[in-house]
Amino acid sequence: MKIAFVGKGGSGKTTLSSLFIRHLAATDAPTVAVDADINQHLGAALGLDEAEAAALPAMGAHLPLIKEYLRGTNPRIASADTMIKTTPPGAGSRLLRIDEDNPVYAACARTVEFERGRVRLMATGPFTESDLGVACYHSKVGAIELCLNHLVDGRDEYVVVDMTAGSDSFASGLFTRFDTTFLVAEPTRKGVSVYRQYKEYARDFDVTLHVVGNKVQGPDDLDFLREEVGDDLLVTFGHSDWVRAMEKGRPHPFASLEEHNRRALEVLHEAVDISYERRDWTRYTRQMVHFHLKNAQSWGNARTGADLAAQVDPAFVLGEFATGEPPVPAPQPA
Template sequence: MKIAFVGKGGSGKTTLSSLFIRHLAAARIPLIAVDADINQHLGAALGLDEAAAAELPPMGAHLPLIKDYLRGTNPRIASADTMIKTTPPGEGSRLLRIREDNPVYAACARSVALEDGTGVRLMVTGLFAEGDLGVACYHSKVAAVELCLNHLIDGRDEYVVVDMTAGSDSFASGMFTRFDTTFLVAEPTRKGIAVYRQYKEYARDFGIALHVVGNKIQGPDDLDFLRREVGDDLLVTVGHSDWVRSMEKGRPPRFDDLEPANRHALSTLHEAADSSYERRDWERYTRQMVHFHLKNAESWGNARTGADLASQVDPAFVLGERTAAPLPV
């Protein structure tokens, strides 16, 4: 299952995504966590200190390795240099799986130990480098994440949880269509609702399974406000948490000590995510992947690479759990 957490900056999406990751890890569910936000805080939210978080290898720095590995022997891709963030897999491409070791994970993923003895593999896009300042946009950093999601096969009992960049910036690429479920974290404020409405409008034509998670709820008035503005999209709400406050001070308690109401909220998220598996449509997933690749190819990809990137599309290929096994490393 591929899960995204989105929302306005400061809404608490990183905190909630880290709690959901802990919830899955406590249930011994295989998963990979990805920090795709311009503000890289997921590592710290999972308990890493500042020095350890800074040492996480940025995926963007390993983009050539990622491209070369995923290209495999695909005859439609002449070289890794002609791959862009939306390049879809085809016959001969290498595919990623949650429960495996491969050169991409070796270079980009690190195991993070959690307080209850469990752990999670974490990958991060990375911060701006000095050479990026003033000349690059952040979406060049998330290209590695989009490529990996395009080449990933995951099953019902496996999870990828992505902490996305804030607000409508998620729509600067086709990555917003890569998820089985999107949890939009919204505060009970006009700004929080504005981001929800914008996201829902942009996602309307793409079959996005969108659930709103109300955060920072302080009383019945906050709840009534969200219900009135969001309606049936409101899945669950989360209130104040002494556990989270202690964690943010660098004193994370045992996850078992999280407040019962908030543990119940995480179970509700889990149930909603699991139910989305029944609606998974690999053909639509592949079709949307190709749609955004062709748009990017025409808009800028062909000119940048000097190649006809439309020819990279394998019309007979459909990504899915029955897709042929990946090539050996």
């Protein structure tokens, strides 16, 4: 299952996504966590110290490796240089599985251990000095979109992506790559404004959107959110001494998280699992192709010098039983 956490800056989406990731790890569910926010804070929220978080490999820096691996022997893709962020898989492509070892994970993922469970953590990477003034956020998340396009995930397997703040993800097809999107909103006018914008943009793409209220301090806050977002409000989180201690670098055992917040995480988990029953791989593949053709016509063909529409394999549908080029195992330490 693929899950996105979105919301305005400061809403607490990174905090809540990290809590949900810890919750999944505690259930021993195979989980990949991805920091897709240009302000990289997910590693720290998962307990990494400053040096460990800074040492996370940037997916964007390994984009040539990712492209070459996913291309496999797909005859529709002449070279990795002609692959763009929206390139869909086809016969001969290599597909990613959550609970496997492969060169992409070996280069881009690091294991984070908790008192119970573990997850793989990947990150887009921050802006570098060479990016300043010439690159945009979307040049960083292209690697994530490409990986999600080639990812085959099943029941009780999870990818949790902490997205960039606001509605920047609508500049690509990334917002359609998820089974469930949790929009974190504070009980303020600014807090729900991103919700309205997100819902408007996503309305034609069958996006499953749930609002998660955060920093809710009482009945008035709850009433405000109910009035503003209606039935899209799924659950709320209140004050947490556990989170405050974690943010001070003094984490307590995860089992000591407050009962009402632990129950809220269970509600999120239940909502994600329900979305599995509505999963439509044909629609998912169709949307992938839709955005690829748009990007090809808008800039991809000119950038690569190739007809990228020819990369679409009309007979291929991504799914749990889809097959492609056999995976290559990750290199083993000497």
